[in-house]
Amino acid sequence: VAAELAGRLRPSAIIGESTFGNSDGAKNDLTQNYLPAAVQTGQVTISPLTEVLSIGRNTAGRYVVRYRRLAADGTVLGTGELTSQLLFLAAGSVGTTTLLLSARETGELPGLDASIGTGWGTNGDAFALRTFSGAPGASQGAPCASTRLLETGFGVPLRVENWYATALAGAPVTVQFSVAVDMDNRGTWTYDKTTGQVHLSDWAATKNAPSEGAAASFNQLIIDKGIAGPFPTVPGVSALTAHPLGGVPLGKATDYYGRVNGYPGMYVVDGAVMPGNTGGANPSLTIAAMAERSLDEIVKRGL
Ligand SMILES: Cc1cc2nc3c(=O)[nH]c(=O)nc-3n(C[C@H](O)[C@H](O)[C@H](O)COP(=O)(O)OP(=O)(O)OC[C@H]3O[C@@H](n4cnc5c(N)ncnc54)[C@H](O)[C@@H]3O)c2cc1C
16 A cells, blocks of 8 residues: 555555455455465366356266356357366355256256255345545545444444445545345245246345345435435445355255265355355355365365
């Protein structure tokens, strides 16, 4: 940050770049921690632009992963198949749920638990934009984000985060992002046999209501107090999530360490095992902690 402020580095942290990482190392991403550590073992090959299409098991009991290689423009370069005794799924809430649900419903892995596809949530995410007076200071830059957990007063506990909207560079707009602790509203993913696709089949606007209501109340409070500028550019809140979680319930579809029930050697180590909400936190550290806990246990106590 000091080097950026002094002009020795291209501004990144001081102009609030955070959402997709940070050019000058102020925010870690996988290219700075897990991935180089894995490559250094000499036992890992990373295959970018490789999409897993389906998983199954062959007659020898080995897991089968069918994939296609893509060019950067999406052109399909070819397909292939890998087999393995162990299979760790880390395709995220939607990716892992889709692969497992499809495998169960197509009969590739018919013994997968009936709970796969259930327990999915948005982490209570809601967005709003507000105007504010003043631009980020030349001396101190803009913080990546400021955040506070408000336990009462909004129906459900609410973590509110504000950050400078770099995409709207120059505009006096701040993004309000909030994460509500809604432990009730959950969605279900189902497999459509006619299209072969997986859909979130029962999500309705009412399921966003507690999260959106809490976010809207907070936004209004700030406006009423005169802290925001003259208008909220988006007075309501939008129903979208950056934090899809769940779909492979821990303790039902897997044991408490991500071992997939009924399929020895197969594991889920991603946000699919989260219970739809990480209790008022942005989820990536919780997901990473859970994956590390699972791996510790699996290494210590065996597969
Ligand atoms: C814009 C944005 C900003 C965010 N900022 C924050 C933040 O500041 N703090 C925070 O805590 N959380 C943040 N999140 C949320 C966080 O990134 C996710 O919760 C977290 O990365 C989920 O981890 P995961 O391991 O479950 O899945 P992911 O990180 O999504 O990893 C899954 C990987 O599997 C790949 N994949 C999926 N399907 C397939 C397939 N069929 N074949 C091959 N590969 C596949 C995906 O491309 C992806 O690389 C943000 C999310 C977004 C979208």
